[in-house]
Amino acid sequence: MASQSQHRVYIPSNARSNQYILAEFKLDDLFYQQFLSPAQAYQKISEHLFTLCEERELHNVHLIANDKLPIVRFHEESYCLQTKKQVMFFYNPKYHESHMCIEDADYVAKKIRIVFLATGDELRANAAQFHRRVAAVIKEFKTTLPESIQSIKVRDHQHLTYDLFANAKGNKESYGYKLRSLAPRYQTRECPLPAEHSEMTYATVSIPLTRAIKTQFLPQGEQGYANLYRYLEDTFLTACGTRKLQRIAMVANDRIPLVRNSQVDNNAQNSELQKISFDPANHDTQYYGFWQEDKLVQTVYFILAAGDEDKNDIGFGKFMNSVEAAMRSVADKFQIPADQQNVTIRFYQHVSYRA
Numbered sequence: 001m002a003s004q005s006q007h008r009v010y011i012p013s014n015a016r017s018n019q020y021i022l023a024e025f026k027l028d029d030l031f032y033q034q035f036l037s038p039a040q041a042y043q044k045i046s047e048h049l050f051t052l053c054e055e056r057e058l059h060n061v062h063l064i065a066n067d068k069l070p071i072v073r074f075h076e077e078s079y080c081l082q083t084k085k086q087v088m089f090f091y092n093p094k095y096h097e098s099h100m101c102i103e104d105a106d107y108v109a110k111k112i113r114i115v116f117l118a119t120g121d122e123l124r125a126n127a128a129q130f131h132r133r134v135a136a137v138i139k140e141f142k143t144t145l146p147e148s149i150q151s152i153k154v155r156d157h158q159h160l161t162y163d164l165f166a167n168a169k170g171n172k173e174s175y176g177y178k179l180r181s182l183a184p185r186y187q188t189r190e191c192p193l194p195a196e197h198s199e200m201t202y203a204t205v206s207i208p209l210t211r212a213i214k215t216q217f218l219p220q221g222e223q224g225y226a227n228l229y230r231y232l233e234d235t236f237l238t239a240c241g242t243r244k245l246q247r248i249a250m251v252a253n254d255r256i257p258l259v260r261n262s263q264v265d266n267n268a269q270n271s272e273l274q275k276i277s278f279d280p281a282n283h284d285t286q287y288y289g290f291w292q293e294d295k296l297v298q299t300v301y302f303i304l305a306a307g308d309e310d311k312n313d314i315g316f317g318k319f320m321n322s323v324e325a326a327m328r329s330v331a332d333k334f335q336i337p338a339d340q341q342n343v344t345i346r347f348y349q350h351v352s353y354r355a
Helices: 039-054 127-141 182-188 210-215 226-242 317-333
Strands: 009-012 016-026 061-065 069-074 080-082 086-091 098-103 111-119 152-162 174-177 196-207 247-252 254-260 274-278 285-291 297-304 346-354
Touching: 009 152, 009 317, 016 069, 016 127, 039 061, 039 098, 039 111, 039 127, 039 174, 061 086, 061 297, 069 111, 080 098, 086 111, 111 127, 174 317, 182 346, 196 254, 196 317, 210 226, 226 285, 226 297, 226 317, 247 274, 254 297, 274 285, 285 346, 297 317, 317 346
Parallel strands: 061 098, 069 086, 247 285, 254 274
Antiparallel strands: 009 174, 016 111, 016 152, 061 111, 080 086, 152 346, 196 297, 196 346, 247 297
């Protein structure tokens, strides 16, 4: 998928698009004093929320009242699965609709999270319109909350998911993307964002540690997996250094990576999630490696974040061409068969502000 223009990246036509907007606000005693019980509180505010959503034709919306983090993925069937730390939504935007309040019996939530899932066709083309409708609902919904709720944090998440080796598997058609940043895209579609907002753009690449890789890079009798992870790490760092990708991480600790801006968030982890924070304004190399030499994982995640120098009026196409080139180099080193194995890339664009 080599591009003739350094500012345009060619992504397979079968790439999957997702968009969801997360609105969240903290709860306190003053909030709960307005209701007979936490359960009644969640029921009342969710009923009002879903009424507003129907009026704005927002058909897939969920209120989460158990302090778990939502994770959104594409799937041909609709699922909502929970772990101790996550609520995972699998859905196809073309077909699936749902309004649901997710809570745990007798649990007093510290925070309410509302997940607005985009539906329909051409999600990327209609992203600004979706954001505008959600913003209108949030604005009206906020007026019904107790005065103790001063602000609602809004995060717009968009991602494109595709196989780096789609072409080798017969998916020859591709589309050239400039991948413009969200603020100017929305501005031209009459959906201006607040002046005070932050953006984060990055890619995650997942490579399964297959039997072939284990056989090749884990000699019999070797104790631990440090040599494998160090080789992966060195290969990744070399590939990124050649292409001047400076904000990078490798996660091989069985946790799902989450990327944040270090100006507002620090690195952290729990039993399921690995938060990684980068500073887009800092031009020094920022590398984080999360792995354990005594633990062999099924999948290794590589994270490559864009910086302020990658952001321009044209878009992030040049950045993604560098990402693809670096990951092809890593895949070549590990002799990954392009026609048999997927190397999944997710290109993320986030924007956040307070409403």
